[in-house]
Amino acid sequence: MPSGIAYCDETWNVVTGCTADFPCWERCWARGMCQRFPKAFGGDFTPRFHPERLDQPLHWREPRVILVAAIGDLFNDAIGDDCIFQVCGAIRQAPRHRYLFLTKRWQRMARMVLPMLHHLGANGDPVWWGFTAWDNDSARTVVNIVRDCFFRSDDVWLSLEPLLGPVNLGDDLGLFNQVIAGCESGPGARHTPCAWFRDVQSQCREAGVPCYVKQASGEAGEPKVIHFEPEPGDLPWTLRKGAR
Numbered sequence: 001m002p003s004g005i006a007y008c009d010e011t012w013n014v015v016t017g018c019t020a021d022f023p024c025w026e027r028c029w030a031r032g033m034c035q036r037f038p039k040a041f042g043g044d045f046t047p048r049f050h051p052e053r054l055d056q057p058l059h060w061r062e063p064r065v066i067l068v069a070a071i072g073d074l075f076n077d078a079i080g081d082d083c084i085f086q087v088c089g090a091i092r093q094a095p096r097h098r099y100l101f102l103t104k105r106w107q108r109m110a111r112m113v114l115p116m117l118h119h120l121g122a123n124g125d126p127v128w129w130g131f132t133a134w135d136n137d138s139a140r141t142v143v144n145i146v147r148d149c150f151f152r153s154d155d156v157w158l159s160l161e162p163l164l165g166p167v168n169l170g171d172d173l174g175l176f177n178q179v180i181a182g183c184e185s186g187p188g189a190r191h192t193p194c195a196w197f198r199d200v201q202s203q204c205r206e207a208g209v210p211c212y213v214k215q216a217s218g219e220a221g222e223p224k225v226i227h228f229e230p231e232p233g234d235l236p237w238t239l240r241k242g243a244r
């Protein structure tokens, strides 16, 4: 379905749902979507694989930037390895798109990257491996995992969304090919000081990494969520025209 997310054209909800393992659970945007549109997203927020959706990318003729499992986590423990390999097989059939993986289950994705590349075959090139962190400790852990496990850092990106604490990675940001940051949105969203975004942007500039701030909650006391216009070079992949 069209994403409404500024950095991708499409979401491919071949896996939906998640479990309460991280500080994002309480205000999870995806969980809210499942509650509002239960039929579209499989009934509830229990992690679920949807094999009937595997062929969706095959039907999208124009090349698109696709966020995989946008309302869940492909690497949740409840999703079997065989399901993840089927997703890779589907990507292999439709290599004209770019596929963005994104997970907080970093260890599992790192453990699976080699067998997944095997299933992706030569068509592994359009895949971007995304890690989500939310504060300095989680971002440090991601850095260590990427150092240990990823030999294709050209295809590795970092999401800092929602950003719940200041992040100071300095030159280590050079391990990533893209950084995307954003605040929490939706009811009860916690405030993210703009200074934290500016700090990440400035570290990215120093490290030569594109940084896109997807949304910020304004200066202290401002409840409004601000959507940034991407600058040229903010994103290495194509932006959907008119995205927010």
Ligand code: SF4
Binding pocket: 017, 018, 019, 020, 022, 024, 025, 028, 029, 030, 031, 071, 072, 073, 104
């Ligand atoms: S990891 Fe993603 S899907 Fe799971 S609770 Fe957090 S924001 Fe929601």
